[in-house]
Amino acid sequence: MPFRPLRFLHAANLRLGNPIARTGALREAWGQIAGLASGSSWDRLVDLAIAKDVDFLLLTGNSFDWDQKSVFADACLRRGFQRLEDAGLPVFVAPGELDPAAAWDEIPLLPENVTVFHSASDRPVDLTHGGQVYASIFPVDQSTRIDPPELERLRSRSLRGPQLEIFTVGAFCWNGAYSGQLRTERKYLSLHYLGHGFRDRELTERYLPLTEGRIACGTAPQALDPRLQAASPTQSPDGFGTLVAVDAGGRMSVESIPLASVRWASYDVSLTGLASVDSLVEQMLARLERDPRLGPEALRIVDWKFVGVGRVAVNVDTVEECRALSETLQEWTEQLDLPACQHRVHPYRGEYYAGGDQSDSLGEHYQTRMTEITRAEGAESQGLIASRAPEVKAVSPLWVDRFQAMASEVDRQRVVSEAQYFGRRWFSDVTEEPRA
Numbered sequence: 001m002p003f004r005p006l007r008f009l010h011a012a013n014l015r016l017g018n019p020i021a022r023t024g025a026l027r028e029a030w031g032q033i034a035g036l037a038s039g040s041s042w043d044r045l046v047d048l049a050i051a052k053d054v055d056f057l058l059l060t061g062n063s064f065d066w067d068q069k070s071v072f073a074d075a076c077l078r079r080g081f082q083r084l085e086d087a088g089l090p091v092f093v094a095p096g097e098l099d100p101a102a103a104w105d106e107i108p109l110l111p112e113n114v115t116v117f118h119s120a121s122d123r124p125v126d127l128t129h130g131g132q133v134y135a136s137i138f139p140v141d142q143s144t145r146i147d148p149p150e151l152e153r154l155r156s157r158s159l160r161g162p163q164l165e166i167f168t169v170g171a172f173c174w175n176g177a178y179s180g181q182l183r184t185e186r187k188y189l190s191l192h193y194l195g196h197g198f199r200d201r202e203l204t205e206r207y208l209p210l211t212e213g214r215i216a217c218g219t220a221p222q223a224l225d226p227r228l229q230a231a232s233p234t235q236s237p238d239g240f241g242t243l244v245a246v247d248a249g250g251r252m253s254v255e256s257i258p259l260a261s262v263r264w265a266s267y268d269v270s271l272t273g274l275a276s277v278d279s280l281v282e283q284m285l286a287r288l289e290r291d292p293r294l295g296p297e298a299l300r301i302v303d304w305k306f307v308g309v310g311r312v313a314v315n316v317d318t319v320e321e322c323r324a325l326s327e328t329l330q331e332w333t334e335q336l337d338l339p340a341c342q343h344r345v346h347p348y349r350g351e352y353y354a355g356g357d358q359s360d361s362l363g364e365h366y367q368t369r370m371t372e373i374t375r376a377e378g379a380e381s382q383g384l385i386a387s388r389a390p391e392v393k394a395v396s397p398l399w400v401d402r403f404q405a406m407a408s409e410v411d412r413q414r415v416v417s418e419a420q421y422f423g424r425r426w427f428s429d430v431t432e433e434p435r436a
Contacts, residue, residue: 061096
């Protein structure tokens with residue numbers, strides 16, 4: 001049986017009224033952009049729904065934070081819903097952890113085009129065209145079960161005449177009952193599309209029902225916090241709306257459309273072969289130029305991290321030097337008319353930092369240890385290293401074995417010369433006092 005072609009928008013984690021987190025100090029104009037980011041992204045999502053003339057808008061969780069009691073969030077939602085009603089577009093809302101069903105009940109005078117699913121026990125809503133049902137939106141939770149025979153009975157509700165295949169969409173409703181739920185207890189859903197609002201892959205895998213259709217997290221239209229970004233590179237990052245299109249054969253295409261005025265970005269820059277800070281700056285600016293402005297992006301918050309080894313590493317291993325580099329990048333960004341950026345340059349920590357931003361006692365206290373080792377000889381030197389080994393167990397047990405294996409083979413002069421070669425100023429002079 002054929003499907004009626006349809007399109008819908010899916011989003012989650014709007015978090016209307018919540019400020020953007022972890023931005024650091026911003027200029028006044030940028031602060032205003034960041035403060036209004038959630039509301040402006042929501043307005044663009046509504047604009048997109050109207051421009052694309054979608055069949056419906058699906059919101060699956062955390063549209064706002066009930067604890068904030070934000071009048072701004074209420075006003076934004078009602079204004080957007082009213083615009084969608086004027087355009088004849090229905091909206092389906094599933095409650096999330098931050099916006100439970102009780103929170104939606106407190107919003108006054110929601111337009112009639114808005115359906116808020118309070119729980120998975122609510123009746124599904126059918127969309128019809130020419131008297132025939134062509135799509136059905138189901139509220140579900142982790143305990144919902146829809147087997148194929150049940151789905152066939154649902155499809156039989158169509159009126160007489162040429163039959164259309166019903167495209168089934170699940171809206172996942174958070175009900176607070178996740179603790180203790182086992183993977184083996186997950187139910188089976190016969191749905192074409194299951195929309196949810198989880199940003200944690202572990203929760204997604206543990207608690208979502210099984211289905212042969214597509215399972216998708218509605219992308220957040222604004223980038224409130226980089227920790228909320230999708231864990232999988234196959235998923236769309238925050239800052240986009242998800243447009244789903246279904247053709248007559250039931251095939252889906254998914255498009256991520258940029259909506260965010262503030263965008264997070266993280267770039268790695270190789271130090272290998274660079275001989276000066278000027279060449280480093282050129283490489284960083286070139287990296288910015290390769291990543292063009294996306295849609296309505298007005299501000300990009302960029303985290304810069306260094307990889308590789310080279311002589312220039314000695315110029316980017318302290319907070320003060322990285323702050324100066326950030327200021328230089330800021331000046332060049334404005335002169336070259338590149339996208340407005342808040343640059344955050346992270347000090348170079350060396351190739352052994354497999355954990356990225358994760359600090360460890362090995363790096364923080366290496367200077368102290370080497371100072372102690374230079375004052376010791378033979379077995380005493382070995383003992384000092386071995387005694388420090390337990391400190392790094394929290395990072396990786398492998399460090400303990402590595403320390404113990406190298407303890408009897410420490411060549412102080414070789415350590416100093418190699419440190420100088422790799423540009424590790426803080427490590428190359430083992431006789432100076434440790435830095436604060």
